[in-house]
Amino acid sequence: MGEEVQNKQVILKDYVTGYPKEFDMYIKTSTIKLQVPQESNAILVKNLYLSCDPVMQFQMRKAEKHLSGYYYFTPGSSINGFGVAKVLDSKNPNFSAGDLVWGTTGWEEYSLIERPNWLYKIHHTDIPLSYYTGILGMPGITAFAGIYEVGSPKKGECVFISAASGAVGQLAGQFAKLLGCYVVGSAGSQEKVDLLKNKLGFDDAFNYKEEPALDAALKRCFPNGIDLYFEQVGGKMLDAVLLNMKIHGRIIICGMISQYNISEPEPLKNIMQVAFKRLSIKGFTHRDHHHLYPKLLETVLPYIREKKIVYVEDIVEGIENGPEALVGLFSGRNFGKQIVAVAHE
Amino acid sequence: MGEEVQNKQVILKDYVTGYPKEFDMYIKTSTIKLQVPQESNAILVKNLYLSCDPVMQFQMRKAEKHLSGYYYFTPGSSINGFGVAKVLDSKNPNFSAGDLVWGTTGWEEYSLIERPNWLYKIHHTDIPLSYYTGILGMPGITAFAGIYEVGSPKKGECVFISAASGAVGQLAGQFAKLLGCYVVGSAGSQEKVDLLKNKLGFDDAFNYKEEPALDAALKRCFPNGIDLYFEQVGGKMLDAVLLNMKIHGRIIICGMISQYNISEPEPLKNIMQVAFKRLSIKGFTHRDHHHLYPKLLETVLPYIREKKIVYVEDIVEGIENGPEALVGLFSGRNFGKQIVAVAHE
Structure with missing residues (x-):
């Protein structure tokens, strides 16, 4: 704990117009200390799965008049999105090292999440963790x-x-x-x-x-x-x-x-x-519907366990293949839910 | 009663394409006996006010694939629409001579209405009768x-x-x-x-x-x-x-x-x-909302009587001016609700 490690990140090169292309992003390797700074409410996570979502194309654009309510990415910084991660260190009372979470995280191997308000803790681990970017996300x-x-x-x-x-x-x-x-x-x-x-x-x-x-x-x-x-x-x-x-x-x-x-x-x-x-x-x-999440778990977990529902995923391995996977979404190249596996715990 | 009188009618010349024009209709004077034939459920009415409604343009066209649910007019016959009328003779148990009604009637001075199922009886006559083509229609x-x-x-x-x-x-x-x-x-x-x-x-x-x-x-x-x-x-x-x-x-x-x-x-x-x-x-x-009519009367009659609501009508006199009034609707020539006054009782 506290060691400094390499951290591969997917960086937005510049604002995107039209469909995002692979060259709109690049991989940068920086370093990160695996410890949350003092005097903070942050958590530090190791990212396991990242979700490729259509909405991310908007976030790559320059803020648009008629598209309010989106969080926009910043050129030169890593993009972010939904993902599944493991907490390595926490100064936040709601999270402890070892917790598995899903929610908004960075497209990078490790993320320091300053305001982890919108993360869900994962309590059911008999289900594939990647499902928390999809059927359970x-x-x-x-x-x-x-x-x-x-x-x-x-x-x-x-x-x-x-x-x-x-x-x-x-x-x-x-x-x-x-x-x-x-x-x-x-x-x-x-x-x-x-x-x-x-x-x-x-x-x-x-x-x-x-x-x-x-x-x-x-x-x-x-x-x-x-x-x-x-x-x-x-x-x-x-x-x-x-x-x-x-x-x-x-x-x-x-x-x-x-x-x-x-x-x-x-x-x-x-x-x-x-x-x-x-x-x-x-x-x-x-x-507008996160209040339904407990009911979703109650309804869908049994369906998954009883195999009454099938969930088809298209998982690419390695964050360096993230940009290609994300871009493929917009030409329908994915077969089922497109996910990037960054690490398997 | 039973006398035969002249009956001016607005006849559809042929199916209309595009906006209806005055020349798509003509006035024909026929005769009508002011008595309902035996063995019928019909009523015979004297039309007082006729309503010019946008939907009538569809009814003047040849039946269209994607416009189901409309009643279409027949070339050579009188057009029809909403109106206010006075019952002159009735073989229908629900109506008596002297009743005032509103609902679907013919664009003519007198109409024999074979199935008067969709007519409302008018009970509140302190209100202008023409309002039953508009605010109360x-x-x-x-x-x-x-x-x-x-x-x-x-x-x-x-x-x-x-x-x-x-x-x-x-x-x-x-x-x-x-x-x-x-x-x-x-x-x-x-x-x-x-x-x-x-x-x-x-x-x-x-x-x-x-x-x-x-x-x-x-x-x-x-x-x-x-x-x-x-x-x-x-x-x-x-x-x-x-x-x-x-x-x-x-x-x-x-x-x-x-x-x-x-x-x-x-x-x-x-x-x-x-x-x-x-x-x-x-x-x-x-x-889909005629069940609201009693509530409408309950709400709106007091508003009218207390002058909390104003209703602006554009009334032309004489059925022979009906086609011009109806056609004017589609260029916004009317000022308020467009009505044709056929007779004042």
């Missing part, structure tokens, strides 16, 4: 809130999920199936479609890149229309979905990954359907 | 449902209303004011803006046709953002509003009159704000 809260609180599909309802094999979508689909819904997902490769149909229990799935017309694909999968759309992509997909919603259908939106990085967002043509069909559309984010 | 239900049930603004909230001097908007704004909200409206002329500010009690108003940028106009009126947007126009206005909503703001949509008749709807660019700001958008129509 932020994407889990997003999917759980979306299905159990915001969308609340009833048994027999028809649910459509875009980006269905991703960190959130695979959970949202399985939650909806457990509630007795008819669930269809879209994804960007045949391999992902097979995953949805054969391993994750979706009733049907299609590869949006291979469909000549999204409207026709949706009509094929939902001849009587969609009750609930779990929206994560935006653009043409949302436009096609609007035409295929049932009267009084609901659309819940936690992201629009297809739209984030194009200079002019794809225009939406069918918004009038909201009036014609009395649709409701609701934006939501995990940030 | 369908637009009243729309505004009442929008404010008291769908949008539910709280005291002190910031409410924006487009098409604010129209049949629904003027009521929605006054209802929101009565709830203690800060209310701003947009309209299409200085005269309408003056009406909103000086007669209807809106806190502020602007002429959307004269604003160089809608975004700037909204920022001027709502420096801290909008809590509730009562949407009736769509297009550029909705796009600008999306940028000016508060976090967790609500948008309620009962129509998008700017969008109905352009071959390609204006694309919406800022739908991503729904995700960023966790907005909710809800489409609604009077049709």
Whole structure:
């Protein structure tokens, strides 16, 4: 304890415009003392798993007028995000050396976390620790809130999920199936479609890149229309979905990954359907739903242990491969939840 | 009773594309016997006031794929819509000669209504009868449902209303004011803006046709953002509003009159704000809210009698002037609720 060690970090080179590229980040090796300074409330952690999340692209940009509420990265400093870590030293009354935690940490091997207010302690370690970046972490809260609180599909309802094999979508689909819904997902490769149909229990799935017309694909999968759309992509997909919603259908939106990085967002043509069909559309984010976390653990831990839910991860080894993994997220290169393994305890 | 009289009718010439024009309709004088045939459940009414409503443009078109649920007009027959009428003869147990009613009737001097299921009897006649096409009719239900049930603004909230001097908007704004909200409206002329500010009690108003940028106009009126947007126009206005909503703001949509008749709807660019700001958008129509009508009467009749609510009507005299009045609705020529007076009892 107190020794000085090497600390590989992922540094943001400069503010990013458009999709982040690997060259927007670089690896720097600095040193860090494995001890929290006196007169502080900080903790010092060893990072185990880092989560690649779509929101990080915004944080790499220069603060934008219409994107309030984000924490922005600083060029020359390490980026950060959700992760799983082990406490090595603590001057904070809520944490002790040896604790396992998940929450916001640095993209580096070791992090000094000055205000560890938003970290959760991990109490259930019979589950893979990496799951706390996914099913038991932020994407889990997003999917759980979306299905159990915001969308609340009833048994027999028809649910459509875009980006269905991703960190959130695979959970949202399985939650909806457990509630007795008819669930269809879209994804960007045949391999992902097979995953949805054969391993994750979706009733049907299609590869949006291979469909000549999204409207026709949706009509094929939902001849009587969609009750609930779990929206994560935006653009043409949302436009096609609007035409295929049932009267009084609901659309819940936690992201629009297809739209984030194009200079002019794809225009939406069918918004009038909201009036014609009395649709409701609701934006939501995990940030408004952390009160659900105890209920999530209570519900989901048994599902995991009884193998009623599967969680597919795409883990790359080594922080030096972090930038490539993060960038791959924006072209859909990941197969399931994208994670960077920094260390295995 | 039983005499045969002349009956002027407004006939649809042919299916309409684009905005309806005067020449899409013509006046025909036929004859009608003022008696309900035996073996029927019909009533025969003398029409007093006819309501010009935006939805009628859809009913003039050929049935459209994505516009289900509308009753379409038949070329060669009289158009119909909401109106106020007096029962002259009845074979229906629920109606008697002398009853005043409001609901769907024909655009003609006398109508034989085969299935009078959807007519309301008028019990309060100290109020101008024409109000049953407006504040106490369908637009009243729309505004009442929008404010008291769908949008539910709280005291002190910031409410924006487009098409604010129209049949629904003027009521929605006054209802929101009565709830203690800060209310701003947009309209299409200085005269309408003056009406909103000086007669209807809106806190502020602007002429959307004269604003160089809608975004700037909204920022001027709502420096801290909008809590509730009562949407009736769509297009550029909705796009600008999306940028000016508060976090967790609500948008309620009962129509998008700017969008109905352009071959390609204006694309919406800022739908991503729904995700960023966790907005909710809800489409609604009077049709889902008729259960509120008793509560509406209970609430609104005293407001009218105590002059706490003003209702502005634009009444043209004579059914032969009906087509011009109806067509004027789509260029905003009306000043307040557009009504055609067919007869004064």
